[in-house]
Every structure is written in C-alpha cells, then in structure tokens.
Amino acid sequence: MSGNGRPARSKASEEEVPNRVNDFAFKIATVNGTGSASANGLILKVIYRMGIPVSGKNVFPSNIQGLPTWYEVRVNKSGHVARMPRFDLIVAMNPSTYSQDVSAVESGGWILYDDSWPLSKSLIRPDVTYIGVPLARICVEKFAGARARILMKNIAYVGALAALIGMDKEIIKQQLEETFSHKKAMLDSNFKALALGYDYAREHFAPLPIQLEQVEPDGEYIMMDGNTAAALGCVYAGATVGAWYPITPATSLMDNFSDLCKRFRTEPDGTRRYVFLQAEDELAAAGMVIGAGWMGARAFTSTAGPGIDLMSEFIGLAYYAEIPGVFFDIQRTGPSTGMPTRTQQGDLLSIAYASHGDTMHIALFPSSPEECFYLSVQAFDLAERFQTPVFVVSDLDIGMNDWRTPRLRWDSAYRWDRGKVFREAELAQIKTFARYLDVDGDGIAARTLPGVSAKGAYFTRGSGHDKYGRYTEDEDGYQEVVDRLVKKLETARAVLPGPVIERKAGTVAGLVCLGSSELACREAIDILAERGHPVDLMRLRAFPFSAEVDAFLRQHEIVFVVDQNRDGQLRTLLVNDTSVEKAKLRSVRHYSGTPLSADHVLKGVLPVLEPISDDAAGTDVSEPSRLPA
C-alpha cells in the first residue's frame, strides 16, 4: 500500500496486503494544554481494555500550554511494548511539527491529518499514504465555543482512529461513560465528536491493514503509572510522614500519597494518620525525613536528580548517624536542569555514593509500576532494618506513563520490619545503652527512640563518634565505626532483592540491565535468539550487588551492560562493586531522553555478535535505527 504523493481524498487503496493485527506503533502529535492528553489516555485505555498488550509514552514539553507534545502508542501481541521508534501511523494534529512528524513515519505508513486546511506541498512524501479528515471544520460546524471546538477535535480524532485501526467503539463509549458519569452534557458532546470522526473516516477510507483485535489477556492486569503504585506502596508500608519539594517527574508520587491518605488514613471528622509536609526545598525535605525517621516514624521523600544533589549532605548524615529514610528518585534527563520531561537513568552513580566522604547506599530498581509497589514496601523495611537511607530509583518512563502491569496484590501476613529498636523492656536487660555497638556481629547496632526512656538517651551527630555514640577524634574510635558501616552494607548485600536471571541454552554472552530498560532488553534478546545469538538476561533489582550478580558476570565471556545514560554508569558500578574484569563489560548506551527501545539495544549488541554486519557503527546511538526485520 503506497501513497500517490497526494493527499488521499478517496477510499484508501484496497490492494491485498495481509492485515497486521495487534502489532504496530503509532504516534499522535498535538499541542499541549489543548486536552489531547485525555484523548490519548482514552486511546491507551481502550486498547488495553481490548486485552491487547499496549504501551503509551507521553513525550511532553516542560511547559503548561502551547508547545508540541507527542503520544506514542505501541501494541504488540507478544507483549513487547517497549518504546518502538518506528511508527506505522502518525496522527498529525499540530501543524507546527508537520514536517518532523511526516518524516517520522515509516515508508509505507499512513499520516492522519486535519485537512480543514491544505497540506503544504513540501510535506508530501511519495512513500506514505495521507488520510485527511477535516476535524477542525467538522467541530466548528457542530460545536459552539472555542474551548469546546478545541476539546472535541481531540475526541473526533479518536473517532477517526477507531474507524481506521479498529478500536472497539463500544469500549470507547463505555470508557467515556465512566469518565463523564456525572457530566451528562460533556458525555453527549464526547459521543457526538466521536461519531463525527468515526463516521467521516468510515465513509471516506477503508480500514488500514494495521488492525486491533480484541483478545483474552494472559493474566490479570491493571493500567497504572509507577508513581501511583509507589505511593500506594508507601501507604501500605505504613509510612506516616511524607516530605517533599515539587519537581517533575516526582510530583505525582506525592500527589498520589496525599490522595490515598485522604482516602485510607483520614477519619470522618478530618483527623489524619499522616503528615504531608511541603518543604521549602529538597534540603529541608531530606531533613524532615531524617528527623521523622530518627523519631521512629516511617518517612520518605520523592524527588529527581536535582533534588538528590541538594539532599546529599543530609544523606551523608543519615548514612553516618544511621537513620532510616526512603528516598524515591524519579530520574529525568540531566545534567543540571537537563530535560525535565524526558527520561534517563542518569543518577545511578550519584545515588550509590551520595554525599562526601566514604558512603554507600542501598538502592532498589523497580522495572515496572508493579515493582514500584512491592519494592517501595520493601524499601521501608530495609531502611529500618539497616538504619540507613534507602533509594527507590525509578524514572520518568515508569513513574509518569500508564503501564499495563500485573494486578497488585497484598499479602495479609505481611508485618513491617522495624529493625533493632530497644524499648524499655530491652533496655531493662542491659546495664548501659551504647548506640553504635555491634552486639551480634551483623554490623547493625540497636537504636532507641526519643521520649521512651532516659536510659536509652544518646546524642546523634554527624561529627566523629565512637561505638558508644560519644564524640571522638580518636583514630581507632572513629575507624571502628566506619568499618562497621561497611560490614552493615555487606550484610545488606546478601538480603537485598536479588537479580532476575533468565538463561538460554548455549550462551556465551550475557546482558545486564535495570529498571525501565527491561522490556526493550527482553525484546532485543528475543530478536537476537531468532538470529541465532542466544543471550542470557540479568536484570538487577538492587545495589550493592549480590554474589549472584558477580557469578553471572564471571560465567559469561561477554557481558553487555545496558545504560540509559551517556557514561555507562551501571557499567561503572559493576566494575566498582564486583570482581568482573572491566574489558568484559560492553557498554550499550542510550541517553537522548526517550525511553529505551530494542533497536537501541540491538544497535549496540549486533556489531559485537555479528562483526561483519553493516551495523558495525559504534554503540552509543541515540537515534532510532532501521533494522532488518
């Protein structure tokens, strides 16, 4: 099905091409602040409700209104829903990005555009098909008021799209009814706009060969973003103090925590079983978490890279004075302000060793919203058990995009682990209390909470202290404590969530990744297997790394390390924290700000596994490549 170089006004060609069912990608280009986000969310939810594995990536500007924004949707029956940078269809609703959007579609693909105005000749590509629907004109004719016309145009393109790719109209209606159950007028307008787009497209064009078909899902799923899941984890873990300073893309975690607490932790008379502190900056937010953790509450903050920078001094204090706290880092593109609305894994090194002096921190790496929930609960247990800051390292892609993720479940047998806390009963059994004494050899000393007993009183300080908690400038007294901290982290190493390892037969190469890289890596590994290169996968879930991680690295001749940052930060961490030979680790890097795709991974891996291939062009490629199928 090729285009004729002119906008298609008649029914699209119906030459015999087998339909591609539930396996394609499209992108919607709009202007932010015009209501398109709701329409795009609707599209995602409808496809998801059709049972089809789907992902939606919001590529949005750091702006409130008027700048270009894109929404990328990928459907894949095999569950490969990592970002797909090769688009079969573009819904081009923003004239200011027409030329960029027209060039983004694959050869043989389609461009759905608003033909209320003629398309400039310079935008015509001979190898694609143009589908013009006069959306603005229809909406101007059928709706009154500028705002309604703008909003309804979005729903009209949903209607057109539904007709073209087979989105289930009944599910769309059902979804709209749920959204506007209390707004009858809005519901009617939405129905009307939907029908306008749908009917026009039906009348003028044949359905495209890329089609959606309802399927029975292979399990129980929900559609949720990682920040909501993480906030839910905080509530379920029993966190009572949330302190933060607003920052993209971490804000929605705290917004969700606040909403969830209103729902689950507020009495009818307004009494609350939580405190939500909006701090003056990230320094204060970290200080509040540490103050509350020291006092014995489960406390956390949610931030991004710039916030981690500001929190670093306090993080060092919490490490050295041994105070629990959970720090969510929803990574965005750095350095500096960077691109606040784009994703990256650029904070790995700054988190692992945050703050001056010798420090090392526990970090957990969720790879999906589902894991954001479970690992955030675990983070609180680990923080209290090891009396140290624990980081949950997510990113914008997981945090802010809705993901199809397994339904969350709660183990009612779960009880929180408060760690070694001496209360009056325990204090009664000892002669004197010494804060930093390692009695049982695991590197963890018991702490006491203020206000409980005079016998347990001690002085907490970031200045040099000995095992009794006394100020010291004594070389042995100082060193004994910092050496025990190493021991404590060694104890942690063995009990942190282990790596997820998937082995294939006859492999020589392994691939290591973490966080949101998982889906793209799995897809790449499947493609590599088809091409005769079986590769083992190891997805890391925690730092410091366990012995299992070390063993995996030793067992493979070549290990690809996938990083969503320029400098191969995960690779550096592996070199630093395991016994692996540096030369064995091949770096595969993607850091342009978009979520990782299998293309990026293959571009880095194939030149090594197929050295005579034409693709032998370096590893750190930020632009999507066109790979052979």
Added chain:
Amino acid sequence: MSSIAKPKILTQKTERNALGLTRLDYEGGMSTLCAGCGHDSITAAIVQAFFEMALPPHRAVKLSGIGCSSKTTAYFVSQAHGFNAVHGRMPAVAAGANAAHKDLTYIGVSGDGDSLSIGLGQLCHAIRRNVHMLYVLENNGVYGLTKGQFSASSDRGSKSKYGVPNQEGPIDSISLALALGCSFVARSFSGDKEQLVPLVMAGLKHRGFAFIDVLSPCVTFNDHEGSTKSYTFIRKSRHEVTAAGFVPIQPEIAATYAPGSVQSVTMHDGTTMYLRKVAEGYDPTNRAGALGYLREHADRGEVPTGLLYINENDPDLHERERTAATPLRDLPFESLCPGGEALDRMMDEYL
C-alpha cells in the same frame, strides 16, 4: 560535639523539684567552650528552666545545627535524646521529628551563622510552619569555630578583633521573626539570668514556634572595644523595655504591682503567665506595635529585650494538619495499612 562527663556530686541540701529531680539531673556534659562564653550562661538558664518546670528529662528532644552554639545541646539534659544536624538545617530535622511525635518537648539551639546565614531559609520556614518548639538563637555576631569572621548579625561598623569595621548591614532576627508572623518572639541577654530563665520557661510552654534571640558575647573573638556584641556594649545599649520580665509569678505576687503594669497571658497548657511591663504602654500582643517600637528604639541605638510578642492562638503544625491524638510514630501497623481487601477493591478502579 566534644564533651567531658561531669562529676555528679549531691549534697544533702540539694534542692529537688516536683519530680524529685535535682538541677544535676538536667545538666549535661562539661562544656568545651571558652571560659566566660555567653553560651554557657544560656545553657545554665536552660537547665534552670527545665528544673523549675520539672520536665521529665527523657521527654525532651534537643536539636542543633553546627557551630559553637550548636555544641551546647550536649551540655544540658543528658537524659534526653540530642541531635546535631548539618549546618543551618536543624529546623527541618526538628519539623520532621515533631511531625512524627507531637507530644515531646522540643528545644533547638542555634547561632547567628547557623540561623541567619546558611540556615536563614530554614528558620523562616520553621516559623511559617509554626513547629511547636523553643528555638534559641545564641547571637554573638561572629563565627567562633572558624576564628572571627563577621556573621549576618554583625552590625555595620562593628569592629572585628583585628580592628576591621563590618561593611554589610545586619539581619535583625527579631524584626524578621515578627515580620514572618512568629507567634512568640523574645530577646534576652546571656548575662541576665533573671530575665532569661522565665523567658525560656515561657518559650517551652508556648504552643507553636517560640523564638528567643539571646545576645551572647563571644569572649574570644567579639568582646573588644568597637564591637556591638561585647558584654560592655550590650549592657550599655540594652533597654529592658517591654515585657522585661516575663515572670510566672503567683497571683498574690502580681497583686503587689501597680494596676495596669501586669498583664496576664493564658498559655496553651492552661497556665497563666503574668507579664510585668517595664515600658509604659507596650502591648506584647500587638505585632505592628512591637515592630514599630523596635524600629524606633533601634534608631536610638537601644536593644529592647524581654518578651516582645506573643500569640497563643496561632495553630501549630499538628493543629493545622489535624493529626491523630496518638503520635504518628506510635500508630499500630493495622491502623496504617489499608489491607488486602481494600487493595483489591482499589485495583478494580484501574482495570
């Protein structure tokens, strides 16, 4: 910071408070500050106030930042938990601790560097947040631990130990606190224990953020001719105006004062405080008046001391946030975790 254990020797005559405790029970480690440091007098006043109020030592929480003043939390109430935070960031730690447990007695000690330079923002926001605590700013106009640099409270023209006059204008913590709507604002002098002890007591009783700026000369770096923070200069310029003595005197004692010269204030815990007015017509419940008075006297080179402003009706962090009666850190897990059924119902909203 560094401290030396103090010998505890009791004599038969030792006075005991309502809890049967002695002053020694409210002391801490031996001070390592310079002999004659104003801060040690403030420590003594805090010990005295705690003793007189018969506060259970283990129910107190002592917080500080970094600097000479911040060392002093190790020198009083050793049976309370203490926390030396990072420089200028004690208010955030105090806010977090207080959020987690609303029923303990919080006392923060800071200095002019810690509060007015590196920690100025934190102080301002703690005031805004009205965290229930007593915040003592031990103000000596100089950086002691780093040996004699001017601080943000150094007056313009005040001379350093090396004879160099300060060129930059000062931040007046009292005007700042008043402008920010602090609900308890006082100034005192480390050399006037009679004034300071009742002020500390009142500050501890105050519901909300009680701020006391205590002029506290640095004998090593800022007690010379030409300094506006020396013992001599403060004694000369101090104008015990307003609510000079904020004294918890008994009603029968109050009756001995001239009519109109005693004002009573009901504290949040129900105690009545009697405020003996020295300056005629000064109303410590009038914020605008207090600001004007301060400005007027500052222009005359006078430093008004005493309780300058009080408002017992400003809701503190917990009242505003409507937190539960049980301190958050003591809430049982079952009251915090919504449980499996609730999660399952919620999941249906995300289908």
